[in-house]
Amino acid sequence: SKRTAVITGASAGIGEATARALAEAGFHVVLGARRLDRLEKLAADLSGTAHVLDVSDPASVAAFVQQIPQCHVLVNNAGGARGLERVAEADEDHWRWMWEVNVLGTLRMTKALLPKLIESGDGHVITVTSIAGHEVYDGGSGYTSAKHAQSALHRTLRSEHLGEPVRVTEIIPGMVETDFSANRFDGDTERASKVYQGLTPLAARDVAEAIAFAATRPSHVNLDSIVIKPRDQYNGS
Ligand code: NJP
Numbered sequence: 074s075k076r077t078a079v080i081t082g083a084s085a086g087i088g089e090a091t092a093r094a095l096a097e098a099g100f101h102v103v104l105g106a107r108r109l110d111r112l113e114k115l116a117a118d119l120s121g122t123a124h125v126l127d128v129s130d131p132a133s134v135a136a137f138v139q140q141i142p143q144c145h146v147l148v149n150n151a152g153g154a155r156g157l158e159r160v161a162e163a164d165e166d167h168w169r170w171m172w173e174v175n176v177l178g179t180l181r182m183t184k185a186l187l188p189k190l191i192e193s194g195d196g197h198v199i200t201v202t203s204i205a206g207h208e209v210y211d212g213g214s215g216y217t218s219a220k221h222a223q224s225a226l227h228r229t230l231r232s233e234h235l236g237e238p239v240r241v242t243e244i245i246p247g248m249v250e251t252d253f254s255a256n257r258f259d260g261d262t263e264r265a266s267k268v269y270q271g272l273t274p275l276a277a278r279d280v281a282e283a284i285a286f287a288a289t290r291p292s293h294v295n296l297d298s299i300v301i302k303p304r305d306q307y308n309g310s
Contacts, residue, residue: 075101076193076286077143079183081128082151084111085203086251088205092119098285103144104139106151125309126151128178129170134185144189146288149179149227154257157212164215171219179223195292196239199284200227202310204300205249213294216257221281231297240295242287247302248274257302272305 079096082088084106096102097120105110105126112123124140127133129153131140152175179200190196205213206220224243231241254265280301287296302308 075099076145076195077101077103077141078146079103079141079144079182079186080148080150081105081126081178082113083123084108086253087246087249087277087280088148088150089115089278090136091150091284092121093287094278094281094285096121098289100146103141110227113265123244128182129173131181132265134178134181137183138182139282141189143193144186144195145174145195146199147182147186147190147194148284149182149223151178151182152201152223153253154205154213154216155259156215156257158215159212160214168215168219171215172222175219176222176226178196180226181239183226187234190239191237192235194238197242197288198227198239199242199244199287200224201244201246201280201284202227202301204245207245208308231295233237238292240292242296243298244280244287245298245300246275246280247300247306247308248272248279249280250274251277272303274303275301 078100080088080092083092083104092102100181102119102121103300104116104123106112107127116123124137124309155170156164180267183304202224203220205217206224210218227243255262258264283301
């Protein structure tokens with residue numbers, strides 16, 4: 074029978090592309106996000122299942138997980154950024170949103186599904202963090218701090234569950250063309266389009282293929298992390 078992959082934030086962008094790539098790779102896909110109408114269309118397309126999920130709401134996470142009989146792969150993808158304020162002007166509502174979804178959302182989903190992942194005999198937690206989780210940039214402290222925390226939480230699993238049948242892979246993308254920037258700037262698409270600064274961003278599909286590659290390695294292979302960026306994007310010194 075098919076292995077089951079649960080994908081959070083599957084209604085758009087990287088999550089939607091990942092649902093397609095994992096279904097093509099032979100997984101039964103279980104899709105979660107807040108926009109159920111979009112999820113249901115995609116699930117019908119992929120012969121998967123869809124359930125409403127708000128990772129920032131513990132009750133929603135509990136209800137979602139209750140409907141899943143088994144889980145081999147969990148893709149913690151739901152996330153995003155809000156605003157771009159320097160520390161001196163930091164907006165606490167933006168910070169709270171980013172920490173709730175990226176950090177606590179990943180924690181809640183991972184905690185809730187770990188028993189099923191281990192029980193499957195070949196579990197795999199794949200978390201989409203960001204290069205923002207490994208460096209800093211002006212105006213980015215809310216997002217970078219949340220992504221650093223998400224990365225640290227994710228990597229801790231790798232050592233805590235060593236010797237158990239659970240693999241742990243961090244996906245670290247650079248710029249990807251999705252609704253991410255428009256959402257970050259509250260629908261201001263003109264500001265969002267300036268983000269790419271002339272470089273060709275990754276497509277969501279590029280990241281999805283890296284996720285599918287990790288998910289389809291033999292069970293004794295752990296890809297600790299995959300850094301994937303547009304050719305012309307360089308960060309770091
Ligand atoms: O963004 P977008 P991406 N509960 O906005 C869902 C990281 N990343 O695909 O709930 C459950 O197109 C939302 O669904 P809905 C980024 O940090 C990106 O680019 O229906 N789901 C939608 O499906 C994030 O972790 C870039 O609104 C929730 C999805 O999340 C991941 O990639 C670069 C939710 C967001 O889709 C996917 O982002 C990078 C909630 N409370 C890392 N809130 C980039 N794009 O450049 C939102 O390094 N969602």
